[in-house]
Amino acid sequence: MSRRKHKPPGNKRKRRASPARSWFFIALSSAILIGCGAVVTTHWGFRPLPEITGTNIVVPSHWRPEETARTWKWIVIHHSASESGGAAVFDTWHRKRGFDELGYHFVIDNGEGMPDGDVEVGSRWLKQKQGAHAKSADGQYNEHGIGICLVGNFEKDEPTAKQWQMLVKLVAYLSSEYGVPSDRIIGHRDVNGKTLCPGKNLSVEKLREDVKTYLRENRK
Ligand SMILES: [Zn+2]
Secondary structure, eight states: OGHHHHHHTHHHOOOOOHHHHHHHHHHHHHHHHHHHHHHHHHHOOOOOOOOOEOOEEEEEGGSSOOOOOOOOOEEEEEESSSOOOOOHHHHHHHHHOOOOOOOOOOOEEOOOSSSSOOOEOOHHTTTTTSSOOOOOOTOHHHHHEEEESSSSOOTTTTOOOHHHHHHHHHHHHHHHHHOGGGEEETHHHHSSSSSSTOTTSSSSHHHHHHHHHHHHOOOO
């Protein structure tokens, strides 16, 4: 008989969890934490996630999809033509119109309904799925265009300072990460000329200039 079997009750070693059991609990806790992280990142408006460095620019980690990147050739800017709203509201509108989900990849809020300057990441972007925001005869702008919608009606109002700041950062990141050149940052009206979107008070020319400046100043 080994001495081990005759240790008195209360021996500390007996009360300690076995290494295998400890590892099981560590693994379980990690799985739960990772699972929670995955869930919250897909919800509208959730944002206290750490920023990470990518190719050149530091962006919130939930802007980066885990799916293999689609081939993106265009960045198409929209306004919502409404005074308020957010990704969840537009998702409902789009579903009522027969879309499978929110047609845009990103929504930038204006403080009317959702916090000013918040960048909401659509589930379409996380899945790296084609857009449903810029119809054309050949379908290329939906197939290869990243759709960004700013909440507001820029035929009469202007983007808020925070919206513009986040738009510049987002477009700078997307154009840099996915190799979309400056002249392919366009407004919805440039797709087919059948809409005023994103409104006369949103200058795509100024956006291109500000993105160039941002990239020059933030490249590492
Ligand atoms: Zn539009």
